[in-house]
Amino acid sequence: MPKTALLRPTSDGVAADLMTSLAGLLREWLPRQRWFAGKDRPVTDLALLSMKELSPGCLHLLVYTGHPSHAGLCGVPAPGGAPASGDCYQLLLGVREQLPPRLGRALIGQAHDGPLAGLTVYDALYDARSAQLLLERLRHPGTAGPLRFEADPSVRVPAGLAPRLLDAEQSNSSLVYGDAFILKVFRRIQPGVNPDLEVPGALAGQGCGRVPAPVAWFRTTDPFAATLGVLQPFLPDASDGWTLALGALAAGHGFTAEARELGQATAEVHLALASAFPVGPHDENARTAAAMTERLEAAARCVPSLQPFVPGLRTAFRALLSCDVGPPAQRVHGDLHLGQVLRADREWFVIDFEGEPSRSLSERCGTQSPVRDIAGMLRSFDYAARQRHPWRPEWARRCREAYCAGYAARADWDPREKHGLLRAYETDRAVYEVLYEARHRPDWLPVPMAAIERLAVRGG
Numbered sequence: 320m321p322k323t324a325l326l327r328p329t330s331d332g333v334a335a336d337l338m339t340s341l342a343g344l345l346r347e348w349l350p351r352q353r354w355f356a357g358k359d360r361p362v363t364d365l366a367l368l369s370m371k372e373l374s375p376g377c378l379h380l381l382v383y384t385g386h387p388s389h390a391g392l393c394g395v396p397a398p399g400g401a402p403a404s405g406d407c408y409q410l411l412l413g414v415r416e417q418l419p420p421r422l423g424r425a426l427i428g429q430a431h432d433g434p435l436a437g438l439t440v441y442d443a444l445y446d447a448r449s450a451q452l453l454l455e456r457l458r459h460p461g462t463a464g465p466l467r468f469e470a471d472p473s474v475r476v477p478a479g480l481a482p483r484l485l486d487a488e489q490s491n492s493s494l495v496y497g498d499a500f501i502l503k504v505f506r507r508i509q510p511g512v513n514p515d516l517e518v519p520g521a522l523a524g525q526g527c528g529r530v531p532a533p534v535a536w537f538r539t540t541d542p543f544a545a546t547l548g549v550l551q552p553f554l555p556d557a558s559d560g561w562t563l564a565l566g567a568l569a570a571g572h573g574f575t576a577e578a579r580e581l582g583q584a585t586a587e588v589h590l591a592l593a594s595a596f597p598v599g600p601h602d603e604n605a606r607t608a609a610a611m612t613e614r615l616e617a618a619a620r621c622v623p624s625l626q627p628f629v630p631g632l633r634t635a636f637r638a639l640l641s642c643d644v645g646p647p648a649q650r651v652h653g654d655l656h657l658g659q660v661l662r663a664d665r666e667w668f669v670i671d672f673e674g675e676p677s678r679s680l681s682e683r684c685g686t687q688s689p690v691r692d693i694a695g696m697l698r699s700f701d702y703a704a705r706q707r708h709p710w711r712p713e714w715a716r717r718c719r720e721a722y723c724a725g726y727a728a729r730a731d732w733d734p735r736e737k738h739g740l741l742r743a744y745e746t747d748r749a750v751y752e753v754l755y756e757a758r759h760r761p762d763w764l765p766v767p768m769a770a771i772e773r774l775a776v777r778g779g
Contacts, residue, residue, distance in 0.1 A: 336433050336434055337367060337370060337378075337433065337434060337435070338365065338366065338367050338433075339432050339433030339434075340430035340431075340432060340433030340434055340435035340436065340438075340440075341367075341412075341430065341433075341435070341440065342365050343428075343431075344427050344428040344430065344440055345362075345365060345382065345410075345427070346362050346365060347428070348427045348428065349362065349384065349408070350362065352506075353489065353490070353759075354489070354490045354491055354492065354506040354507065355408070355506075356406055356490075356507055356676065356677070357384060357386050357405075357406060360386040361386065362384050362385070362386065363385050363386060364383065364384065364385025364386075364405060365382065365383070365384055365385070366382070366383040366385075367380065367381075367382060367383075368380075368381040368382060368383050368407060368541075368542045369381040369465055369539060369541050369542055371463055371464040371465065371466055373411075373449075373452055373453075373456070373463060374448075374449075374452055376413060376414045376415060377411070377412075377413055377414075377443055377446075377448075377449050377452060378410075378411070378412045378413075378414065378443075379409075379410075379411055379463075379466065380409070380410040380411075380412060381407055381408070381409055381410075381508060381539065381542070382407070382408050382410055383405055383406070383407055384405045384406050384407075384408060385405035386405050406507055407507070407508045407509070407545075408506055408507055408508065409504065409505060409506055409507075409508050409547055410442075411442070411443040411444055411449060411453075411504070412427070412440055412441070412442065412443055413425070413440070413441045413442070413443035413446050413449060414435060414438050414439070414440055414441075415438065415439050415441070416437075416438060416439070417439065418439045418441055422441055422445055422446060424445060425441040425442040425443070425444075425445035425446065426439070426441050427440045427441050427442060428440060444484055444492050444494065444504065445484055447481075447482055450482035450484070450494050450496075451482060453494070453502065453504075453537075453548075454476070454480065454482065454496055454502070454550075455478070456468045456537065457470060457476065457502070457535035457536075457537065457550055458470070458476050458478065458535075460535070464541075465539050465540045465541035466537060466538070466539055466547070467537060467538050467539070467540065468535070468537045469535065469536055469537065469538070470534065470535035470536075470550075471532075471533065471534055471535065474534045474535075476500060476534060476535065476550070477497070477499070479497075480496035480497030480499060480500065481496070481497050482494050482495065482496050483495050485501075490506065490507070490673075490676050491503050491504060491505050491506050491673075492504045492506060495553055496553075498553055498555040499552070499553055499555075500534060500550050500551065500552060500553050501550070501551055501552075501553040502548055502549070502550045503515065503548060503549050503551075504547070504548045505546065505547055505548060505673075507676060508539075508545050508547065509545060509679070509680040510543040510544060510545050510680070511544070511545060511546075511680050511681075511684070512546055513545070513546035513549070513673065513680075514653070514672045514673055514674060514680075514683055514684055515546075515549055515671060515672045515673045516533055516536050516546050516549045517672075517684070518530070518592070518595075518650065518672040519531065519532055519533050519549075519551065519672060520532065520533050521592075521595040521596065522588070522591050522592070522595055524595065525591045525594050525595045527587070527588065527591035529584055529587055529588050529591075529666075529667065529668055529669050530588065530668065530669050530670070530672075531551040531552045531554070531668065531670065532551065532552070533549050533550070533551055534550045534551055534552065535549075535550040536548060536549045536550065554661055554663045554668065556663050556664075557661035557662060557663035557668065558661065558662055558663075559657065559658055559659075559660065559661055559662075560577075560581065560656075560657035560658065560659075560660040560661070560662065560667075560699075561656075561657040561658045561699070561703065563577065563657075563662060564657055564700070564703040564718075565703060565706055568703060568704065568706065568707045568711060568714060569707070573714070573717060573718075574714070574717075574718050574721075575717050575718060575720075575721040576721070577662070578700070578717075578718040578719075578721040578722040578725065579721040579722065579724055579725035579728075580667060580725060581660060581667050581696070581722055581725065582721065582722040582723060582724065582725025582726035582727075582728075582729075583725040583726065583728055583729045584660070584666075584667035584668075584669065585655070585669070585692060585693070585696065585722075585725075585726055586725070586726045586727075586728075586729030586730040587729055588652070588669050589649070589651070589689045589692070589730065590729070590730070592649055592650045592651065593647075593649045593650075595650070596649065596650040596686075597686070598647050598648070598649045598686065599647065599648035599649065599685075599686035600647065600648065604639040604640060604642070604644060605639075605640060607639055607688075607743075608636040608637060608639040608640060608743070611636045611639075611743060611746070611747045611750075612633060612636050614747065614750060614751070615629060615632055615633065615636070615746075615747075615750050616629070618750050618751075618753060618754040621754060621757065621758075622753055622754060622757045622764075624753075624764075624768060625750070625753055625768075625771065628771050628772065628775040628776075630775075631774075631775030631776055632746055632750070632771065632774060632775045634775075635742050635743050635746040635774060635775075636743055636746070636747075638739045638742065638743060639739060639740070639743050641739075642737075642738075642739030642740060642743075643737060643739065643740065645688055645690055645732075645737050645740045646688065646689055646690070646730075646732055648686035648687055648688055649686050649687070649689060650684075650686060650687075651687050651688075651689050651691055651692045652669065652672055652674070652692045652695075653672070653673070653674025653675060653678075653683050653687070653691070653692070654671070654673065654674050654675045654676075654695065655669075655692040655693075655695040655696050655699075656695050656696060656698070656699035656702070657696070657699040657700070657702075657703060658699075659671045675751065677751075677754075677755075688740065688744070690734065690737060690740045690741060690744045691744050691747075691748075693722075693723070693726065693734045693741065693744075694741060694744035694745040694747070694748050695748050696722060697719050697722065697723075697741075697745060698745060698748045698749060698752065698767075698770065700714075700715045700718040700719050700722070701715045701719075701766075701770060702766055703715070703718075704718075705766045705769065720735075723735045742774065745770075745774065746774045749767050749770040749771050749774060750771070752766070752767035752770075753767045753768060753771060
C-alpha cells in the first residue's frame with residue numbers, strides 16, 4: 320500500500336498530526352510566496368483549520384498563521400477562539416515519494432516527522448493532475464467534506480482542458496484551462512462571499528459586458544463560510560492595460576485614445592454597480608479625512624522615508640472638510656489600475672474585484688466614493704510613465720486628461736471638477752503604494768515616493 324494512504328484522516332487526531340509533518344516546511348515556504356501577506360512579520364503560530372484529501376496524495380488545507388503584536392486584518396478567528404491575530408491561507412498540497420523534475424518549481428520540502436515522514440511535499444497547483452481534479456469537481460458540482468463546488472448550469476465547461484499555472488505576480492494563484500477558462504484560487508481567505516464572485520455575478524445580472532461572469536466556484540463551510548475560488552471565461556487574445564501602456568511608451572506612441580475609452584468603460588462599470596447594489600449617501604468627508612489621516616500615520620510609522628512629508632499630505636485630507644462631497648457612495652472596484660483591465664477586440668474589460676487585500680472584507684464590500692477608483696487609475700498612468708527613462712510626465716498628464724474626459728462622457732459628472740476629492744484620494748492611494756512597495760518591492764519605492772513629494776510639496 321502506498322505510504323500516501325496514511326493521509327486519509329479517520330479522526331481529528333490524525334488531521335492534527337499532519338502539522339507535525341508540515342509546520343517546519345510551511346514556516347520556511349510561506350514567507351517566500353508572493354501572495355503571503357505577512358512577509359514583514361515572523362510566523363509565530365501555525366495551525367490547521369481544515370483539511371480534506373481530494374484524492375490520494377492531494378490535500379486541501381486551510382492554515383492559520385499567527386503573528387506577534389499584530390491585530391488581524393481579516394477577522395479570522397485564531398484556533399481555540401482567541402482574538403484574531405493572523406491570517407488564514409488556502410493551500411493545495413501534493414505528496415509524493417519522489418518529485419519528478421517537471422515539478423521542481425513546486426517543491427516545498429521533505430517531511431521528517433509525523434504521518435508524512437519521508438515524503439516530499441509540493442504546491443499541487445503546479446501539478447496537472449491536481450489542476451484537472453479541481454476542474455472536474457467544478458464541472459460536476461457537489462460536496463467534498465466542508466468544500467462545496469457550484470456552477471452556473473447554463474454554461475458548459477468541456478472536459479480535458481489542459482491546465483497551466485500563470486506566472487504573473489499576484490496576490491492569488493490562477494490556472495488557465497485550454498485558453499477557455501481561468502480559475503482564480505484565492506490564497507488569503509476571509510469569512511464571507513469574496514467580492515470577486517459577488518460583483519461579477521451581480522454585474523452579469525445587469526447585462527454588463529465589461530466584466531467576465533462567473534462560470535463556477537467553490538467555497539468552504541469549515542471553519543467558517545468563505546469563497547475559495549472562481550472560474551470565469553478566459554480572454555486568450557487580451558492584453559492587460561499595463562503591458563499595453565508600457566508598449567506605447569517604448570514605441571513613443573501616445574495612449575490617449577485607449578485612455579479615453581478606458582475612462583468610458585470605467586464609468587459604465589460604475590453605473591452598472593450603482594444599479595446592481597444599494598447606493599449609499601454621499602461619503603462623510605470628515606470621516607473619510609480621518610480614516611485617510613490614520614492610514615497615513617500608520618504607514619509613516621512603518622516607512623521612515625514617508626515621515627518628512629506627513630504634514631504636507633495631511634493638508635490634502637483636511638481639504639476634504641471644505642470641498643464638494645462629490646458623487647454618492649456606491650460599490651466600486653476598490654483597487655483599479657492598469658493591471659486590472661484587459662483589452663481584447665478593441666474593447667476594455669475590468670477584472671479582479673477583490674479590492675485592496677490589506678483592507679477587511681467588510682470594508683471592501685461597503686459603499687465608497689467612485690473617485691477612489693478614478694484616483695487609482697490616474698496613479699497607474701504615473702506608474703507606467705515612470706518606467707521609462709527619462710520620465711515622461713507629459714505622457715501621464717495626457718492619459719490622465721483623456722481618461723477623465725472619457726469618464727465624464729459616460730457619467731453625469733466630471734472627475735476634473737472634483738479637484739479636492741481627487742487630490743485626497745490620489746494621496747491616499749500613493750500612501751498605500753508606499754507601504755505596499757516597502758513591504759513587497761523595495762526597488763519600486765521611488766515611484767510612489769515621487770508622487771508623495773509632488774502631492775505634499777506642490778499640492779497636487
